[in-house]
Amino acid sequence: MNxxxxxxxxxxxxxxxxxxxLGQVWANKVRSILTTIGIxxxxxxxxxxxxxxxxxxxxxxxxxxxxxxxxxxILPYPPDTGKRVVWRWxxxxxxxxxxxxxxxxxxxxxxxxxxxDYTQSISYGTHTESNVDIVGIDPQWHQVENRxxxxxxxxxxxxxxxxxxxxLINKIAQDxxxxxxxxxxxxxxxxxxxxxVVGVVESRAESSMFGNGRSDAEVFIPFNxxxxxxxxxxxxxxxxxPDVSDEAQAEITxxxxxxxxLRVDQPDNFRIEVVQKFVDQFKSVASAITxxxxxxxxxxLLVGGxxxxxxxxxxxxxxxxxxxxxxxxxARPSAIxxxxxxxxxxxxxxxxxxxxxxxxxxxxILKSIPQAKLDQASIPGWAIALxxxxxxxxxxxxxxxxxxxxxxxxxxEALRHE
Amino acid sequence: MVIRLRNITKVxxxxxxxxxxxxxxxxxxxxxxxxxxxxxxxxxxxxxxxxLGCLDRPTGGTYELDGRLTTSMGASALAHVRNERIGFVFxxxxxxPRLTALKNVELPLIYARAxxxxxxxxxxxxxETVGLSDRMRHRPNQLSGGQRQRVAIARALVARPAILLAxxxxxxxxxxxxxEILALFNQLxxxxxxxxxxxxEPDVARHAKRIIRMKDxxxxxxxxxxxxxxxxLPAPTPLAGIPLxxxx
Numbered sequence: 001m002n003x004x005x006x007x008x009x010x011x012x013x014x015x016x017x018x019x020x021x022l023g024q025v026w027a028n029k030v031r032s033i034l035t036t037i038g039i040x041x042x043x044x045x046x047x048x049x050x051x052x053x054x055x056x057x058x059x060x061x062x063x064x065x066x067x068x069x070x071x072x073x074i075l076p077y078p079p080d081t082g083k084r085v086v087w088r089w090x091x092x093x094x095x096x097x098x099x100x101x102x103x104x105x106x107x108x109x110x111x112x113x114x115x116x117d118y119t120q121s122i123s124y125g126t127h128t129e130s131n132v133d134i135v136g137i138d139p140q141w142h143q144v145e146n147r148x149x150x151x152x153x154x155x156x157x158x159x160x161x162x163x164x165x166x167x168l169i170n171k172i173a174q175d176x177x178x179x180x181x182x183x184x185x186x187x188x189x190x191x192x193x194x195x196x197v198v199g200v201v202e203s204r205a206e207s208s209m210f211g212n213g214r215s216d217a218e219v220f221i222p223f224n225x226x227x228x229x230x231x232x233x234x235x236x237x238x239x240x241x242p243d244v245s246d247e248a249q250a251e252i253t254x255x256x257x258x259x260x261x262l263r264v265d266q267p268d269n270f271r272i273e274v275v276q277k278f279v280d281q282f283k284s285v286a287s288a289i290t291x292x293x294x295x296x297x298x299x300x301l302l303v304g305g306x307x308x309x310x311x312x313x314x315x316x317x318x319x320x321x322x323x324x325x326x327x328x329x330x331a332r333p334s335a336i337x338x339x340x341x342x343x344x345x346x347x348x349x350x351x352x353x354x355x356x357x358x359x360x361x362x363x364x365i366l367k368s369i370p371q372a373k374l375d376q377a378s379i380p381g382w383a384i385a386l387x388x389x390x391x392x393x394x395x396x397x398x399x400x401x402x403x404x405x406x407x408x409x410x411x412x413e414a415l416r417h418e
Numbered sequence: 419m420v421i422r423l424r425n426i427t428k429v430x431x432x433x434x435x436x437x438x439x440x441x442x443x444x445x446x447x448x449x450x451x452x453x454x455x456x457x458x459x460x461x462x463x464x465x466x467x468x469x470l471g472c473l474d475r476p477t478g479g480t481y482e483l484d485g486r487l488t489t490s491m492g493a494s495a496l497a498h499v500r501n502e503r504i505g506f507v508f509x510x511x512x513x514x515p516r517l518t519a520l521k522n523v524e525l526p527l528i529y530a531r532a533x534x535x536x537x538x539x540x541x542x543x544x545x546e547t548v549g550l551s552d553r554m555r556h557r558p559n560q561l562s563g564g565q566r567q568r569v570a571i572a573r574a575l576v577a578r579p580a581i582l583l584a585x586x587x588x589x590x591x592x593x594x595x596x597x598e599i600l601a602l603f604n605q606l607x608x609x610x611x612x613x614x615x616x617x618x619e620p621d622v623a624r625h626a627k628r629i630i631r632m633k634d635x636x637x638x639x640x641x642x643x644x645x646x647x648x649x650x651l652p653a654p655t656p657l658a659g660i661p662l663x664x665x666x
Contacts, residue, residue: 012531012533013528013531016528023516027516321512322514324512325512325514326525326529327473327497327500328471328473328500328506328512329500329501329506329525329526329529329573330497330498330500330501330502330526330529330530330577331497331501331529332493332494332497332498332529333493333494333497334494335497335529411473412468412473412474415508415512
C-alpha cells in the first residue's frame with residue numbers, strides 16, 4: 001500500500017460505513033423511525049424552546065429599542081442609608097432651574113426634557129377617554145423621545161413661559177376623541193380645564209411592557225403649565241449614543257451632587273436609571289434562561305440516546321452472523337466498531353434532521369399565534385449546530401457499547417449463531 | 419510450503435475439565451495441493467479448519483502461513499491475514515442477503531481498502547471465473563443453491579488468497595449441483611489454486627488429490643487419494659448432462 005492509499009483508506013472506510021448505515025436505516029424504515037422518535041422529539045423541543053426564547057428576547061429588545069436605549073432617567077430618590085430616616089419631599093424634589101446648566105457640564109448628554117406627568121380624563125364633545133397620560137414637557141422632548149409633530153406646531157418658548165393652556169395630542173387620542181383630521185385650534189377638556197390643540201404627535205411604538213394598563217392616548221402640555229412643586233418632575237435625558245450611557249451617568253451624578261450641595265460623605269438623594277443597563281442586564285438574564293431551558297429540554301435527548309442504544313444492541317444480535325462473516329473475510333475489529341458506531345450516529349443525525357424540521361414547524365406555529373408576540377422567533381444557527389453536535393455525541397456515546405460488543409464478537413461463535 | 423503446522427494443540431476448558439480438541443497436529447501443505455480433511459464429528463477437523471483459517475488460535479504449537487508465523491499475531495493482524503491470504507467457502511454460503519452477488523464478492527476488497535474501480539473490476543473477474551457473469555446484479559434469494567455457492571467461491575477467490583478453505587462446501591447442495599461445484603474446484607486446482615476442503619462424504623473427498631483423516635485430535639492417516647480407501651469406493655454413476663468442467 002502506498003502512502004496516499006494509507007491516508008485515503010480510512011476516509012473511504014468511513015464513507016462506506018455511512019452508505020452501509022444508510023442502507024440499514026432504509027431497510028428497517030419503521031424501526032428506524034420508532035427508534036429515533038426520542039431524538040426527533042428531543043431536538044425538536046430543544047430548538048423550539050430556544051427559538052421561542054430568542055423570539056421573546058428579540059421582542060423585548062425591540063421594545064427597549066423603540067423606548068430608546070440612549071435614555072437616562074433622573075429622578076428624586078431618598079438614599080438608601082440603611083437607617084430609618086424620613087426624607088421630606090421638599091428636600092428631595094427637583095427645582096425648576098436645577099438643570100439649566102446641565103448641558104454645559106455634561107458633554108455626553110445630547111439633550112433633555114423635564115417631564116411631569118399625571119393621569120386625567122379628557123373629553124371632546126360627547127367623547128371621553130379616561131386614564132390618559134397628561135405629560136408636561138419641554139420643547140426638546142421631541143428630540144429625546146424621537147417623536148416629532150406630524151401636524152400643527154410644537155410648543156414655543158412663549159407657550160412655556162406663559163404656561164398657556166395649549167396641548168399636543170397623539171394620533172390615538174385624536175381618534176378616540178373623534179376629532180377631525182386637522183384638530184388644530186379645537187378645544188378639548190383635560191380634567192376640568194380647557195386646552196387648545198396646537199398639533200398632533202406620532203403615537204409611540206407599541207410597548208405593552210411599560211403600559212400598566214393605561215390608555216394609549218396621550219396629551220402633552222407645556223412644562224410650566226403642568227408643573228406644581230407638589231407633583232414634582234423627573235428628567236429624561238438622551239445621551240449622545242447608547243455607548244456613552246455610563247459616561248453620561250457619571251457626569252450627571254457629578255453635576256447633580258454639586259447642584260444639590262452634597263458633601264463627599266453624603267449619599268446621592270436622587271437616582272439615575274440608564275436604559276442601556278437594563279438592556280444589558282436583560283440580555284444576560286435572557287441568555288441564562290435560554291441556556292438553562294435548552295439544557296433541561298436537552299435531557300430528553302439523552303433519553304432518546306437510550307432508545308438508540310437499545311436498537312443498536314438488537315441490531316448487533318440480529319446481525320451476528322453478518323458480523324462473523326465480515327470478520328472471516330478480513331474485517332478488523334476496528335472496522336466493525338466503526339460500522340456500528342457510524343450506524344448509531346447516522347440514526348441520531350437523521351433523527352436530528354427530522355427534529356430540526358419539527359422544531360422549525362413548531363416555531364412557525366408559535367410565530368402565527370398573535371397573542372404570543374413571538375413573531376421574531378427563529379432557531380439561531382448556534383442552536384442548530386449545537387443540536388446536531390449533541391445528536392452526534394449521543395450516537396457516539398450510546399452507540400459505543402453495542403459497537404464494542406460487535407467488535408469483540410468471536411468470529412467462530414458469530415458464524416455459528418442462529 | 420504454504421502451510422506448516424508444528425505440534426498444534428487446542429484445549430477447551432469446560433468447567434474444571436480440559437478437553438483436548440487437537441492433540442499435537444503436524445501438517446505441511448505445499449502450493450497447489452488439493453487436500454480433503456475427513457473425520458467423524460469430534461475428531462477435531464473443524465477445530466483444525468478454524469485454526470488453518472486463522473479464525474481461532476491454537477493453545478500450543480506453531481502455525482506458519484505463507485512464511486508468516488500467525489500464532490503470535492493479535493486479532494487485527496489475524497483479520498489482515500484472513501483478508502489477504504485465506505478464502506473461505508462455507509456450507510451455508512454466508513452471503514449477505516441485502517447485497518447483490520457482485521457486492522457480496524466485493525466485500526473482502528472493501529476490507530482490503532481497495533479503490534472503487536479496482537474493486538469492481540476484480541469482483542467482476544472473479545464472478546466470471548465461476549461462470550455467473552449474467553447473474554451478478556441478482557440478490558442471493560434470486561439465485562439457486564449452486565449459484566449461491568459459486569458466488570461464495572468467487573468471494574473467496576477475489577483477493578487472490580494463498581489457500582482456499584472449504585468447509586463442507588457441498589453439504590447443503592443436491593448431488594447434481596455438488597458435482598458442479600466440485601468440477602469448479604477441480605478447475606481452480608488445475609489453474610494453480612491451493613485448496614483445503616473439510617468433508618465427511620467420501621464421494622466428495624475423492625475429488626481431492628490428498629486425503630487427511632483425523633481421529634481423536636490427531637492426524638490418523640495422510641495419503642494420496644489413490645492409496646486412500648475412498649478410491650476403492652465404486653465410482654458414482656455419472657449424471658447425464660453434467661459437464662466435468664465449467665466453461666468460463
